[in-house]
Amino acid sequence: MTPAAAFVAPVIEWAYLVPVLVILGAGVVGVLVEAFVPDRARRVVQVVLALAALAGALTSIVLLWPDVLAQNGVRVLGGALVVDPFGLAVQGIVVVLALLATLVIADRTSTKQDAFAPTAAAVPGSAYEDLARRRGLEQTEVFPLVLFAVGGMMIFPATGDLLTMFVALEVLSLPLYVLTALARRRRLLSQEASFKYFLLGAFASAIFIFGVALVYGFAGSVRLADVRGALLEGGGLDGMTGLVLLGLVMVLTGLLFKVGAAPFHSWTPDVYQGAPTPVTGFMAACTKAAAFGALLRVLYVVGQALPADLQEKLVIALWVVAILTMIVGTVIGVIQTDMKRLLAYSSIAHAGFLVVALVGFGELSGFGVRALLFYLLAYGLATVGAFAVVTLVRERAPQPVVVPAEAELATVGAVSGAGTGGSAGPSSTSPDGGVVLGEATHLTEWAGLGKRSPWLAGAFALFLLSMAGIPLTAGFIAKFTAFQSAVAVGAWPLALIGVLASAVAVFFYVRVIVLMFFTPSPRAAAEGTSEAPSDAAEVAGPDLGTTGGTAGPGSAVAALASRVTVVRSEGFTTIAITICVIGVILLGVLPSSVLDLAFEAAKFRP
Amino acid sequence: MELTNYLVLAAILFAIGATTVLLRRNAIIVFMGIELMLNATNLTFVTFARMHGDLHGQVIAFFVMVVAAAEVVVGLAIIVAIFRTRRSASVDDVNLLKN
Numbered sequence: 001m002t003p004a005a006a007f008v009a010p011v012i013e014w015a016y017l018v019p020v021l022v023i024l025g026a027g028v029v030g031v032l033v034e035a036f037v038p039d040r041a042r043r044v045v046q047v048v049l050a051l052a053a054l055a056g057a058l059t060s061i062v063l064l065w066p067d068v069l070a071q072n073g074v075r076v077l078g079g080a081l082v083v084d085p086f087g088l089a090v091q092g093i094v095v096v097l098a099l100l101a102t103l104v105i106a107d108r109t110s111t112k113q114d115a116f117a118p119t120a121a122a123v124p125g126s127a128y129e130d131l132a133r134r135r136g137l138e139q140t141e142v143f144p145l146v147l148f149a150v151g152g153m154m155i156f157p158a159t160g161d162l163l164t165m166f167v168a169l170e171v172l173s174l175p176l177y178v179l180t181a182l183a184r185r186r187r188l189l190s191q192e193a194s195f196k197y198f199l200l201g202a203f204a205s206a207i208f209i210f211g212v213a214l215v216y217g218f219a220g221s222v223r224l225a226d227v228r229g230a231l232l233e234g235g236g237l238d239g240m241t242g243l244v245l246l247g248l249v250m251v252l253t254g255l256l257f258k259v260g261a262a263p264f265h266s267w268t269p270d271v272y273q274g275a276p277t278p279v280t281g282f283m284a285a286c287t288k289a290a291a292f293g294a295l296l297r298v299l300y301v302v303g304q305a306l307p308a309d310l311q312e313k314l315v316i317a318l319w320v321v322a323i324l325t326m327i328v329g330t331v332i333g334v335i336q337t338d339m340k341r342l343l344a345y346s347s348i349a350h351a352g353f354l355v356v357a358l359v360g361f362g363e364l365s366g367f368g369v370r371a372l373l374f375y376l377l378a379y380g381l382a383t384v385g386a387f388a389v390v391t392l393v394r395e396r397a398p399q400p401v402v403v404p405a406e407a408e409l410a411t412v413g414a415v416s417g418a419g420t421g422g423s424a425g426p427s428s429t430s431p432d433g434g435v436v437l438g439e440a441t442h443l444t445e446w447a448g449l450g451k452r453s454p455w456l457a458g459a460f461a462l463f464l465l466s467m468a469g470i471p472l473t474a475g476f477i478a479k480f481t482a483f484q485s486a487v488a489v490g491a492w493p494l495a496l497i498g499v500l501a502s503a504v505a506v507f508f509y510v511r512v513i514v515l516m517f518f519t520p521s522p523r524a525a526a527e528g529t530s531e532a533p534s535d536a537a538e539v540a541g542p543d544l545g546t547t548g549g550t551a552g553p554g555s556a557v558a559a560l561a562s563r564v565t566v567v568r569s570e571g572f573t574t575i576a577i578t579i580c581v582i583g584v585i586l587l588g589v590l591p592s593s594v595l596d597l598a599f600e601a602a603k604f605r606p
Numbered sequence: 607m608e609l610t611n612y613l614v615l616a617a618i619l620f621a622i623g624a625t626t627v628l629l630r631r632n633a634i635i636v637f638m639g640i641e642l643m644l645n646a647t648n649l650t651f652v653t654f655a656r657m658h659g660d661l662h663g664q665v666i667a668f669f670v671m672v673v674a675a676a677e678v679v680v681g682l683a684i685i686v687a688i689f690r691t692r693r694s695a696s697v698d699d700v701n702l703l704k705n
Contacts, residue, residue: 123690163666170673174680181684188691192700194684199636199697202677203627206643209670210620213650217613220658222666 013076016064016083019057019091024151026053030144046143047106053147054099057154061092073605079160079223082605087158089373089601090293094157094286097380098150100576101282104388105142107572111436115276115391116142116182117190124187139182146282149175153286157293162212162222162251165294169208169258172290173201176283180275185438193274200257200267208254214247215302224301231305244302245310249317251298258291261351262325269336272344277439280340281387284347285380292354296372299361300604311362318359322494325352326501334508339390339441342508343383346467349505350379356498357482360489366602367488371481373598378466378474378587385580386463388573389456393449395437396565436567445564446512448521453566457516459581464509466584469502474587481595612653619646633685633695637678644674 014021026049037045065088068074073084108114118137122129152172159165181194216222218240219230231244257264272280303314329349336342357371440446450457466475479502483495587594619642626639648667655663689695 121687163669167669167673170676174676177680177684181687189702191684191688191691192702195633195688195700198681198684199627199633199640202637202640202681203624203643205673205677206623206640206647209673210643210647210650212666213647213654216651216663216666217654217657220654220660221662 010078013074016068016074016076017081018060019064019088019095020081020151020154022053022057022060023095023147023154026050027144027147027151030147031141034141034144042140043138046140050102050143050147051099051106054095054102054150058092058095058099061088061095064088065092069600072603075160075605079225080164081155081158082160083158084605085601085603086297086369086373087293089598090157090289090376091154093289093373093377093380094150094153096377097285097289097384098146098153098282100381100384100388100579101278101285102143102146103572103576104281104384104391105146105278107278107391107570109392109570109573110568111394113184114138114142115184115278117184117187120182124191142179142182145175145179149179149282150286153290156290157297159294159297160224162215162224162227162298165298166205166209166212169205169254169294172287173205173258176279176287177201179279179283180271182279183274183276186274189274190276191274193271196267197271204254204257204264207250207257211247211250211252211254214243214250216247218244218247224297227302228305231302231307241307241310245306245313248298248302248306248314252295252317255291255295255298256321259288259295259351259354260348261321261355262328262348263321265325265328265348265351268348269341269344272347273338273340273441277340277387277391280343281384284343284387285383288347288351288354289376289380292358292372292376296358296361296369297604299358300369303361315359315362318355319491319494322352322355322359323497325349325355326498327352330501330504330508333505336508337443339443339446339512340387340439341441342443342512343386343390346505346509347383349501350375350467352501353479353482353498354379356486356491356494359491359494360485363489365485365488366599367481367485369602370595370598371478371485373601374587374591374595375478375482377594378478378584381580381583381587382463382466382475385577385584386460386467388577388580389460389463390439390441392456392567392569392573393440393446394565394567395440395445395563397435397437397563436565440564443512443515447515447519449564449566450517451521456566456577459577461513461516462581462584464512466588468506468509470506472585472588474584474591477588477591477595609653609657612649616646616649616653619643619649631696631698633688633697636697637681637685640677641674644670 030046030049033042033045033049064083065085068083068088069085073082073087075082105115116139117129118132118135118139119129120139122132149172152168152170152175155168156165156172159168177194177198180197181191183190212222215227219227221227221230227244231241253264257267260268272284275283299314303311306314326349329345329347329352333342333345333349336345354372354375357368357375360368450461462473466473469475469479479498483498486492486495486498623639623642623646626642627636630636630639648670651663651667651670653663655661685695688700692699
């Protein structure tokens with residue numbers, strides 16, 4: 001037999017790859033657009049391309065759903081990719097959230113500046129950067145980068161072998177490292193966040209792939225189904241089940257790092273704070289969905305097949321992670337004074353609640369999977385919406401001239417002037433005069449927002465209530481199903497700690513709501529200084545410490561009041577926030593159809 | 607030679623790499639530690655492939671190399687961007703985000 005005759009062409013079920021191919025294809029086309037489309041049209045083309053690709057992927061997922069459900073999953077590319085109901089459901093969640101996040105990323109607001117550096121290669125504060133800004137350059141590579149990340153996130157939860165999972169992990173991570181470094185304002189913080197994210201992320205990937213090597217050593221294959229078979233039927237190396245446990249723990253470490261669960265959470269607050277806010281919303285929602293999908297697949301396919309004693313050890317490890325994550329997220333979240341950091345700790349706490357839904361992986365009931373899918377959607381909608389609101393609340397310098405030293409200090413902390421490089425531009429004048437700067441992330445700057453922008457503050461309050469798990473919002477149903485699934489497998493202490501942690505978390509969410517609606521805005525307080533000076537001074541107190549103002553409370557409060565403004569959206573962000581609001585309310589009031597859908601999706605094909 | 611010796615060597619290299627990441631202060635050296643971890647992984651894969659008489663492990667080593675190369679591209683770009691701003695590649699100097 002000649003070698004040519006021995007070669008059998010692989011059979012590829014292209015139809016099931018369409019959602020992923022559309023996204024990655026659009027990413028590649030986006031790179032070509034950067035090269036060939038003229039400067040002026042580039043932005044429009046990229047935005048249309050990205051949104052169309054995401055909408056197309058969503059449509060194809062919806063069309064594939066009945067078929068995949070009927071066949072109970074299909075193996076594609078020789079088993080490297082498994083398109084089963086669960087994988088497709090996670091892909092759907094990722095695409096929906098990415099679509100909303102891309103709307104926020106595309107919005108330039110009324111300042112006509114997007115959230116990204118004019119040229120990321122320019123040194124912050126340099127003449128070159130200044131020139132690029134005045135020329136109005138834009139970094140439209142953001143959109144292909146987002147698409148590549150989404151592509152990786154879609155492959156991640158639908159992988160049939162650990163090598164594909166590793167490659168998907170890198171495909172989703174590398175664009176995120178770059179996106180994190182691209183903030184237009186506070187560029188030093190942005191670069192630093194990217195640097196930390198990269199070093200810790202690469203470290204976690206290295207641990208992940210070493211775990212894969214150990215699993216391979218045991219089973220002689222990286223295919224999840226084969227590892228499962230080796231565990232169940234004893235096809236692996238004799239007496240080496242310890243190897244597979246160690247390998248699995250290392251693989252799970254890499255995945256838990258990606259979801260930001262304690263003790264692997266330390267990067268989360270820094271990266272969420274430093275990254276451009278629209279990107280923070282994107283990665284907080286989508287990365288978590290994708291990584292939990294992968295985590296669940298590994299646990300359900302391989303973890304479930306472990307011998308009982310090893311499985312018990314794994315469950316104990318998950319208990320520790322869940323408890324630690326919930327406690328770290330809520331307790332440290334309480335003392336945060338920066339809005340983005342607060343949301344980051346809230347996201348860590350949510351990772352803990354999600355791990356609670358995972359501990360029942362040994363049972364085959366499917367309640368844990370249903371809870372996880374619903375939770376990911378509910379959490380993702382609230383998170384994208386909340387970060388979208390944060391992008392609109394801005395700081396403002398009183399005069400349309402150079403950034404005053406005081407504002408600069410307050411925005412960056414004690415950083416050299418380069419930190420705010422790229423803060424002001426000639427076109428970014430706010431409606432009531434002055435220059436619009438970056439996001440007003442300090443909590444005190446949100447005081448009285450409910451009076452000035454009731455709709456925006458109302459939407460933000462709704463997202464926070466959903467994250468807190470108040471009834472009639474999506475978050476309540478999500479937490480309820482998660483704790484219910486834990487109780488169903490006898491893990492009631494976890495559910496109890498979860499409820500207690502939620503109660504503590506309510507404190508810091510409600511604190512923000514009180515601040516927005518019931519604390520007089522610094523401006524109003526400054527006008528009526530004689531009436532309520534003590535109150536306003538109390539609110540402004542901690543912030544003033546950083547501005548280093550030696551002036552009396554009255555004038556300092558007036559300075560603070562002139563610093564916050566709400567910019568108008570170009571429309572994209574408004575659409576995204578509206579959809580998130582509707583989603584959060586609908587999932588809270590009428591959850592049953594989505595819960596049924598999630599229950600149907602609780603099927604794996606190993 | 608006994609094949610397990612290679613596994614022990616790979617484990618030692620991985621431990622050295624991990625220790626480098628955790629203890630050294632220069633970003634480039636930290637990065638080299640990560641590369642060492644990935645290469646230790648490659649050695650593990652190849653050794654296990656030999657033990658199982660299966661070629662997959664050797665192919666996987668190529669994938670790991672490609673991923674490592676992609677990581678170098680992004681990682682060095684970020685480190686250079688930081689260095690050009692601050693004239694330092696020490697991980698201790700990167701501390702604006704502490705709360």
